[in-house]
Amino acid sequence: MTDSAIKKFFFPQITKRYLLRVAVVAIIAFIIFKFVFIPFRIQGESMAPNYVTGSFNFCFALRYVFSKPAPSDVVLVRMAGQNVMLLKRVVATEGQSVEFREGNLFVDGKKVNEPYVADKSDWNIPPTVVKPGYVYVVGDNRSMPAKGHAFGQTPVTRIAGAPLW
Amino acid sequence: MVTKKYLIVALILFAAGVILLFLSVDWEARAVKKQLRSLAKEMTWAPGENELEIASRIRYVQGKIAQTCQVDIPSYNIYRAVLKEDVPAYMMMGRSYYRNLSVDLKDLKIESIQVPQARAVATAYVKATDAYNQRNDHALALEFNLQKIEKKWLVTAAKEMQVLER
Numbered sequence: 001m002t003d004s005a006i007k008k009f010f011f012p013q014i015t016k017r018y019l020l021r022v023a024v025v026a027i028i029a030f031i032i033f034k035f036v037f038i039p040f041r042i043q044g045e046s047m048a049p050n051y052v053t054g055s056f057n058f059c060f061a062l063r064y065v066f067s068k069p070a071p072s073d074v075v076l077v078r079m080a081g082q083n084v085m086l087l088k089r090v091v092a093t094e095g096q097s098v099e100f101r102e103g104n105l106f107v108d109g110k111k112v113n114e115p116y117v118a119d120k121s122d123w124n125i126p127p128t129v130v131k132p133g134y135v136y137v138v139g140d141n142r143s144m145p146a147k148g149h150a151f152g153q154t155p156v157t158r159i160a161g162a163p164l165w
Numbered sequence: 166m167v168t169k170k171y172l173i174v175a176l177i178l179f180a181a182g183v184i185l186l187f188l189s190v191d192w193e194a195r196a197v198k199k200q201l202r203s204l205a206k207e208m209t210w211a212p213g214e215n216e217l218e219i220a221s222r223i224r225y226v227q228g229k230i231a232q233t234c235q236v237d238i239p240s241y242n243i244y245r246a247v248l249k250e251d252v253p254a255y256m257m258m259g260r261s262y263y264r265n266l267s268v269d270l271k272d273l274k275i276e277s278i279q280v281p282q283a284r285a286v287a288t289a290y291v292k293a294t295d296a297y298n299q300r301n302d303h304a305l306a307l308e309f310n311l312q313k314i315e316k317k318w319l320v321t322a323a324k325e326m327q328v329l330e331r
Contacts, residue, residue: 044302079306079328080288081272086304086328128331137329152329 036061037164038082046139046149047074047087049118051163059085061161069093069135069159071107072116077137078160085160086150088137089116098136100125100146105138119143128153135159194275197283197311200318202270204229205289211265219260227252231312231319238325240303263301266293281313286326 012018033039037058042051051057051074059076069075069090077086092098092107099106103121105114121142130136130153138151207225227249234247247255259266273287291303310322 077328079272079304080286080326081274083271084288084290084304088329125331134330150329152331154329158328 038161040076040085042087045141045144047089048141050074050116050140051087058164059161060164063162064156064159069156069162071112073162075135075137075162076160077154078158082160086137087163088139088151090135091138092130092136094130094132094134096136097127097129098125099127103142116140117142121146133157191275191278193280193283193313194278197275197278197285197318198273200229200311201273201285201287201309201320204320205268205270209267210260210263223253223256226256229320231314231321234320235322235324238305238307238323239327240305240325261296263293263295264298266291276308283311283313283318285309285311 038061039056039058042053042055042057044053059082064075071090071092073090075088075090077088079085091105091112097106097108099109100121100123103123105112106127117140119142121144123142123146125146128136134153134155136151136153139149142149204226207222207229210219210222230247230249230252232249234249235245236247237244269290269292270287271290273285276284276286278284286306286308289303289305289307291305293301293303295301306326306328308322308324308326309320311318312321313319
């Protein structure tokens with residue numbers, strides 16, 4: 001690359017065509033990062049050690065356009081809007097019964113192997129049947145007492161998407 | 166002469182644009198949002214504040230609450246009708262429990278507004294440190310009911326919305 005080409009790349013001539021190109025790129029970037037890949041930063045330890053506080057990710061908002069959330073999917077649950085969301089893992093879907101016995105997860109009475117959970121808990125939660133149109137979500141970090149952990153069933157409509165990685 | 170004519174047309178168009186913009190703004194919704202944002206801003210404290218500052222903050226919060234305000238926030242085990250005159254007592258109780266606290270309202274939206282009633286939802290991001298220096302941060306989806314009394318929007322209810330049902 002010659003000096004003039006580098007100069008032209010970093011300091012282009014401001015022409016009508018150039019301004020139009022900038023506007024198109026800006027509009028496309030806005031649409032992509034506002035509605036498709038929503039950037040977010042993780043705050044809190046509820047999904048540790050798989051998603052740690054301070055890390056950065058994107059919410060892929062089109063993840064559940066043609067499919068429904070399935071067990072072991074990590075999802076983002078919308079609160080009042082999309083600026084603050086809960087990052088949780090789906091453990092059961094509609095009609096299934098969810099229960100915790102001595103920290104072990106039981107879905108429809110069968111013990112579920114959860115390789116993503118690092119620390120075992122002592123949670124004891126009586127069985128709950130997931131309502132139609134709902135999914136049951138829980139964080140991966142079970143080292144904290146159940147009282148201090150946000151989990152439970154939420155409407156599928158509240159799911160904003162899934163993290164990109 | 167031509168330039169002057171163009172200038173007048175441009176000015177008329179600009180004025181029409183400004184008027185249209187002015188008319189399209191929902192001033193009541195803006196007032197409700199402003200009221201809630203300023204209320205959240207005043208629900209903030211840190212160690213080392215002087216008593217005058219504390220008193221003025223409490224009075225400010227008290228001025229934004231209706232005579233009776235129903236507060237239901239299960240995450241903090243709060244379920245009660247708070248009387249306006251009891252606000253200072255509750256605020257002082259909160260101050261003794263949390264060394265510092267700040268509330269930031271995100272995604273504030275007006276769900277419905279029909280003067281004198283309004284309903285708004287928001288995610289309150291509460292950052293707090295308790296008396297034992299333990300962090301106790303919470304994100305709560307809240308629903309606010311407000312009523313316009315004597316030209317002021319006052320909060321009549323603040324309820325936590327259940328995002329995750331156990």
